[in-house]
Amino acid sequence: MQRTVPSLPLAPSVKVKLINAGFQVASDLIDMRPLQLCKEAGISQEEAVEVLQMLRDDGQPHQQRAATESLTALDLLHQEQALGSIVTFCSALDDALGGGVPVGKTTEICGAPGVGKTQLCMQLAVDVQIPVCFGGLGGKALYIDTEGSFLVQRVVDMAEAVVQHCTLLAEDTEQRQALEELTVEKILSSLFLVRCHDYVELLAEVYLLPDFLSEHPEVRLVVIDSIAFPFRHDFEDLSQRTRLLNGLAQQLIQLATQHSLAVVLTNQMTTRVSNGQSKLVPALGESWGHAATQRLILHWEGLRRLASLYKSPSQMEATIQYQITLQGFRDAPDEPRPTPASSAVSCPSGNHSKRPRMEDLS
Amino acid sequence: MLMASKKLRRTGVSAELCERLKRHQLETCQDVLSITPVELMRLAGLSYPAALELLQLLSRACAPAVSRAWDLWRKKGELCFSTSLPALDTLLRGGLPRGALTEVTGPSGCGKTQLCMMLSVLATLPRTMGGLDSGVIFIDTESAFSAERLVEMAQARFPEFFSVKERLLEMASRVHLFRELTCQDVLNRLERLEEDIIACRAGLLILDSVASVVRKEFDTSLPGNLTFRSNLLGQEAAVLKYLSQAFCIPVVLTNQITTRVGEKVHCPQWNQADVSKEEDSGFVTAALGNTWSHSVNTRLIVQYEDTERRQIVIAKSPVAPFAVLSYTVQKEGIRLEALAHKGQNEALIKLPLRQATWRICEFSGICRNNKGTTKLFILSGKHGRGSWTYGNENPESVLNQGTDPGLQPIRVRSGFICNLSQATPSTC
Numbered sequence: 001m002q003r004t005v006p007s008l009p010l011a012p013s014v015k016v017k018l019i020n021a022g023f024q025v026a027s028d029l030i031d032m033r034p035l036q037l038c039k040e041a042g043i044s045q046e047e048a049v050e051v052l053q054m055l056r057d058d059g060q061p062h063q064q065r066a067a068t069e070s071l072t073a074l075d076l077l078h079q080e081q082a083l084g085s086i087v088t089f090c091s092a093l094d095d096a097l098g099g100g101v102p103v104g105k106t107t108e109i110c111g112a113p114g115v116g117k118t119q120l121c122m123q124l125a126v127d128v129q130i131p132v133c134f135g136g137l138g139g140k141a142l143y144i145d146t147e148g149s150f151l152v153q154r155v156v157d158m159a160e161a162v163v164q165h166c167t168l169l170a171e172d173t174e175q176r177q178a179l180e181e182l183t184v185e186k187i188l189s190s191l192f193l194v195r196c197h198d199y200v201e202l203l204a205e206v207y208l209l210p211d212f213l214s215e216h217p218e219v220r221l222v223v224i225d226s227i228a229f230p231f232r233h234d235f236e237d238l239s240q241r242t243r244l245l246n247g248l249a250q251q252l253i254q255l256a257t258q259h260s261l262a263v264v265l266t267n268q269m270t271t272r273v274s275n276g277q278s279k280l281v282p283a284l285g286e287s288w289g290h291a292a293t294q295r296l297i298l299h300w301e302g303l304r305r306l307a308s309l310y311k312s313p314s315q316m317e318a319t320i321q322y323q324i325t326l327q328g329f330r331d332a333p334d335e336p337r338p339t340p341a342s343s344a345v346s347c348p349s350g351n352h353s354k355r356p357r358m359e360d361l362s
Numbered sequence: 363m364l365m366a367s368k369k370l371r372r373t374g375v376s377a378e379l380c381e382r383l384k385r386h387q388l389e390t391c392q393d394v395l396s397i398t399p400v401e402l403m404r405l406a407g408l409s410y411p412a413a414l415e416l417l418q419l420l421s422r423a424c425a426p427a428v429s430r431a432w433d434l435w436r437k438k439g440e441l442c443f444s445t446s447l448p449a450l451d452t453l454l455r456g457g458l459p460r461g462a463l464t465e466v467t468g469p470s471g472c473g474k475t476q477l478c479m480m481l482s483v484l485a486t487l488p489r490t491m492g493g494l495d496s497g498v499i500f501i502d503t504e505s506a507f508s509a510e511r512l513v514e515m516a517q518a519r520f521p522e523f524f525s526v527k528e529r530l531l532e533m534a535s536r537v538h539l540f541r542e543l544t545c546q547d548v549l550n551r552l553e554r555l556e557e558d559i560i561a562c563r564a565g566l567l568i569l570d571s572v573a574s575v576v577r578k579e580f581d582t583s584l585p586g587n588l589t590f591r592s593n594l595l596g597q598e599a600a601v602l603k604y605l606s607q608a609f610c611i612p613v614v615l616t617n618q619i620t621t622r623v624g625e626k627v628h629c630p631q632w633n634q635a636d637v638s639k640e641e642d643s644g645f646v647t648a649a650l651g652n653t654w655s656h657s658v659n660t661r662l663i664v665q666y667e668d669t670e671r672r673q674i675v676i677a678k679s680p681v682a683p684f685a686v687l688s689y690t691v692q693k694e695g696i697r698l699e700a701l702a703h704k705g706q707n708e709a710l711i712k713l714p715l716r717q718a719t720w721r722i723c724e725f726s727g728i729c730r731n732n733k734g735t736t737k738l739f740i741l742s743g744k745h746g747r748g749s750w751t752y753g754n755e756n757p758e759s760v761l762n763q764g765t766d767p768g769l770q771p772i773r774v775r776s777g778f779i780c781n782l783s784q785a786t787p788s789t790c
Contacts, residue, residue, distance in 0.1 A: 009410030012403070050409070113655040114678040143431075148462045148603045149659050151680045152434045152441065153455040188432035196426055197604045200392045204421035207395075211418075212428070232653065233596025240396065247398050268656045280652065326683075 002027055010051060017041045018051070030055055080104070083260055084137055086128045086221060088120065089162075090331045092320035096309050100127075102294070103137070103220060103262045106252050110267040110282040111298030115305060116324050117266045118149045120298070121223045123329040124264060126158045128221040129187050131178035134166055139220025139261075140190040142212070144205060146229050150193065159187040161327030192219070199230040203244065206251055213259045222255070226266035228283045242287050249291035265292060304332065367392055373423040375416065382406055391424045443566065443612040444492045446484050446519075447689075447698045450674065453682045458612040459660060463602055465572075467617035467648040468664035472672050473691045474616040475506045476515075477664075478568045480695035481614060483516045485566035486536045491523065496565025497536040499558060501551060503575045507539055518694035538562050545575045545594060552601045559609055567605065571616035572598065573649045592653045599657035615658065620649040671699065 003026040005018050021041040023029055029037070034048040041048075085100035094100045101107050101124055111117045125143050130136025143150060163182055170176050196202045202224070213219055227248075235241040256263045270283040282289065282297070289295070295311035308319040321332040368391045370380050386405045388394050394402065395417065403413045434441075442456030451457045458464050458481075466474045482500060487493025500507060516533055517524050524530045538558070542548045548569075558564070572595070580591040606613040648655065648663065655661070661678040667688060674687045688699040 009403075011407050011409045011412070013407050014409075054409075113652070114661075118680055142428075147657075147659065148607055149680050151455075151459055151462070152431055152438070154681045155431055156435060185432060188435050189430055191431040192428050193431055193434065194426055194428050195607060197607070198600060200395050201424060201426050203395045204391075204423075204425040207417055207421035208425050226656075229596075229656070230600075233593045233600065243398055244396065269652065271652050 005029070008051075008054065010054065011047075014043055014047050014051065017043050026055055086124050086137060086262055087130070087135070088123060088329055089127060089165075090307075090320070090322045090329055092331055093307055093322060096307075096315065096318040096320050097294075097296075097312075098315045101221075101262050101264060104256055104260050105293040106249070106256055106263040106265065106291070107294040107296060108265045108267055108282075108292035109296045109298065110269060112269050112280060112300065115298045115300060116322070116329065117298060118147075118225055119154070119324050120329050121225050121264060121266060122150070122155050123158055124221060124262075125191050125223055126155060126162050126187055126328070128262075129182075129190055130162065130166065131175075131182060133175045133178050134169060137220045138218075140192065140216060140218045141221040141223065142192045142194070142216075142219050144194045144196060144202070144222070144224045146196045146202060146224070147226055148195070149225065150195075152188070155188065155191065156184060157326060158328040159184045162187070190218075192216070196230065199234060199244070202227075202230055203248065206248060209251075209255055210259075213255065213261070217259075219259075219261060221262050221264065222252075223264045224252075224266065226268060228266070228268040232268070232283060238285070242285065245284060245288055245291065249288075253293070368424055370394065370420070373420055375419065379406065379416070391420045394420055395424070440610060443481075443485070443494060445481065446492060447687075447696060449687055449698055453676060453685050453687075454660070454679065455681045458614065459681075460610050460612045461607045462659035463599065463606060463613050463615060463657070464660040464662065465615045465617050465648075465658040466662045466664060467619065469619050469646070469666065472664040472666065473689070473696060474664060475504075475570055476511075476691050477696055478570050478614060478616065479507070479512050479515060480519070481566060482537050482568065483512065483519065483533065483695070486533045487520070487523070491520070494565035497538060497562035498566045498568065499538050499540065499555070499562060499564045501540045501542060501548065501567075501569045503542055503548065503569075504571055505541065506570065509534065512537065514693060515695045518692075536562070538564070543575065545579050548575055549594070549598060549601075552598060552605070555601075555605060556608075559605065559611075564609075565611050567602070567611055567613045569602070569613070569615045571618060572654075573616075573618040577618065577649065588651075592651065595650060595654050596657065599654070603657075617654075618649045619646050621646050 005023050005025065005028075006015055008015065008026065010018075018029070018041050023041070029051065032040075032052065034045060034052060037043070037048040037051065038045050043051075080102075083103040085097070085102045087094055087100040088097075109117050109120060121143070125141040128137050128139050128141050130138065132138040163179075163184060166175075166179055166182060170179050194205055196205055209222070227245075231241055231245065252263045252265075255261065267288075268283045269280040271278045272281045280299075282295075289311075292311075293313060294309070294315075297308045297310045299306055299308070304321050305323060306319050306321050309315055309317055323330055323332045370383060370389060370391065371377070373391065375383075383389070383394065383406055388397075388405065397405070399410065399413050399417060402408065402416065403410055406413065406416070408416065438456075441460060442451075442454070442458060443460055444451050444457040445454075466477055468474055478500070482498045484492065485494045485496055485498045488495045513530060513534060516530060524533070540551055540558075542551050555567075559567070576591060576595065580587050602613050602615070605611070648661070655678070658678070659680060660676075660682075663675040663677045665673055665675065667673050671688050671690055674689060676682045676685045689696050690699065691697075
């Protein structure tokens with residue numbers, strides 16, 4: 001398992017000189033002194049020092065890594081259970097996802113316009129802050145908005161509903177104490193917001209995320225709403241777009257595992273025409289489909305809003321129904337489908353469904 | 363535009379490195395951030411850690427600032443622009459959102475331009491009266507703006523305030539009109555609009571309409587045009603969003619409608635026998651397609667209810683539930699009637715569309731308005747040319763499109779009789 005010189009992360013010109021001087025593998029270089037290397041390879045003294053330092057850093061952790069790299073599945077199981085997940089307040093969806101949106105993985109939410117993607121993202125940004133004694137994660141959230149759909153009034157509605165929900169649940173003193181700190185103001189203060197206008201700002205923000213997360217280690221959720229909009233109209237060269245998106249996906253997965261946070265991405269739908277029929281498919285191309293660990297597709301069926309778990313390494317495919325109420329993202333009420341003869345369907349008070357009901361034809 | 367085009371020289375990158383990058387046409391932050399780290403390594407001759415460091419430096423130079431939702435909420439007085447229609451304001455939690463795009467779409471003659479003119483008047487009012495006390499930028503692509511109507515509306519809506527002639531003149535002088543007739547003109551105008559917004563101290567931006575120039579120039583049946591058009595619209599949307607967020611102003615766009623023909627529509631109240639017969643049914647939806655529907659943040663659909671009354675439907679909004687309001691167009695602009703339907707209970711949208719009882723081979727769905735009627739011109743069809751008006755006398759012709767609210771069916775007219783025989787398309 002010798003590392004060859006061309007595979008080292010050095011500047012290309014330095015590599016060429018080393019190879020021309022006859023160094024083929026890393027072990028050839030390890031025992032060299034800087035001045036000697038300088039003369040033999042014809043590189044400058046600073047470059048020689050850089051090469052040797054890199055090899056030294058490389059060598060040690062490599063052996064250490066070899067020892068720690070073998071994790072057993074049992075260790076992983078403990079780790080995953082410790083990570084937890086973020087509830088969505090729609091119990092059907094939580095069950096389908098195995099507890100909620102998982103921490104340490106990237107989840108993609110696709111859907112047609114108006115179906116509720118931003119609502120779900122805002123709900124998650126509030127839910128991640130539920131204190132640990134209530135079964136939540138007690139963390140903060142970072143919301144990267146590329147479309148301008150983030151409206152604070154709605155988050156306030158959802159935050160009030162969550163506080164009310166916890167108030168009803170509080171039983172012991174620990175929970176009551178946590179409840180005193182859980183106010184709408186605190187929820188809004190723990191929700192960080194970044195507005196990116198184009199893909200360059202988005203890429204820049206993701207490059208800076210590791211520093212941001214080191215400064216704010218309590219962040220447990222990063223939402224990018226949406227990742228599709230900035231990438232859909234500026235690119236003539238689609239292969240460049242694919243490269244950038246893949247790089248972005250890798251960075252996000254790395255962040256998710258290293259800082260144990262949940263990354264949620266929103267995608268749009270695009271029309272694809274095939275055989276004279278047009279249908280809606282997730283945007284950003286086929287290769288993007290592989291980027292996220294889990295994929296959730298929100299869609300309409302008649303008048304109902306459905307969420308389908310389309311891709312998941314651990315959960316079964318499932319389709320559940322949900323609705324958007326004043327309080328946020330919730331389970332769909334169990335009510336009989338309205339027949340044409342019946343008039344207005346009864347609904348729980350305070351519910352505002354966003355879809356028209358079937359018409360009363362009589 | 364924006365931070366991405368910052369030159370490398372100004373970000374603290376060493377001059378020597380700037381030169382090296384320039385040789386590979388990498389001059390701005392955007393150029394460097396658009397390539398992967400490995401490519402950067404190769405082009406700039408840097409080691410991998412150095413390449414990452416360079417990317418970090420440039421990211422710091424162009425990344426946007428991080429704020430908190432609480433800071434936004436504390437400025438809640440500045441979040442919305444009141445439309446002076448109380449029911450609509452309540453549903454939208456204050457009014458049209460500032461910093462986001464609002465689209466008004468519907469058949470012609472329904473009142474979209476009237477609504478835009480009414481909002482222009484409102485924006486110039488002082489804050490005590492619910493206005494923004496600012497200028498208005500009105501980009502007109504259909505030459506539908508009428509200054510006389512603006513003045514008449516102002517006088518009728520706020521008679522005491524505008525009884526003083528100077529105020530009327532001042533209001534009129536605050537509305538800045540730009541006439542643009544091609545897509546490229548519109549895009550150029552938008553990209554230079556920052557200076558105009560600052561010069562006019564604009565608090566409202568209106569683009570009436572987005573669809574007319576685009577549909578004139580792009581024949582979407584030709585391959586490649588559809589993607590080109592989508593890209594153009596995406597660019598327009600991005601510029602508008604940037605302007606609206608940077609200046610914290612509401613942006614109102616108008617859109618047209620288009621017919622979609624020949625799709626199987628999900629309609630559970632029909633039984634199977636009916637469904638198989640209705641293969642040629644079509645319906646009218648907002649124009650410009652699916653991608654555009656994603657780009658707007660709020661969508662209001664205006665449609666006809668009967669000859670006099672129209673309806674505003676809140677079709678897409680991050681804060682408002684689905685709701686329908688009735689209104690009429692009067693001298694003072696839009697006047698709301700009672701709240702027609704809201705939420706689940708009575709939100710009943712009649713979506714009448716005359717169904718073809720015969721096959722239409724090909725037709726151009728052009729819906730024009732002519733004093734309250736709407737005609738569908740069949741320019742070439744199996745049964746000859748003609749104009750065809752349609753209505754809702756057939757109760758089974760109610761359709762309900764379920765796949766996409768952005769493409770919801772829109773009611774386009776009220777009861778008229780079909781007139782198909784020798785009629786030639788009359789001028790509208």
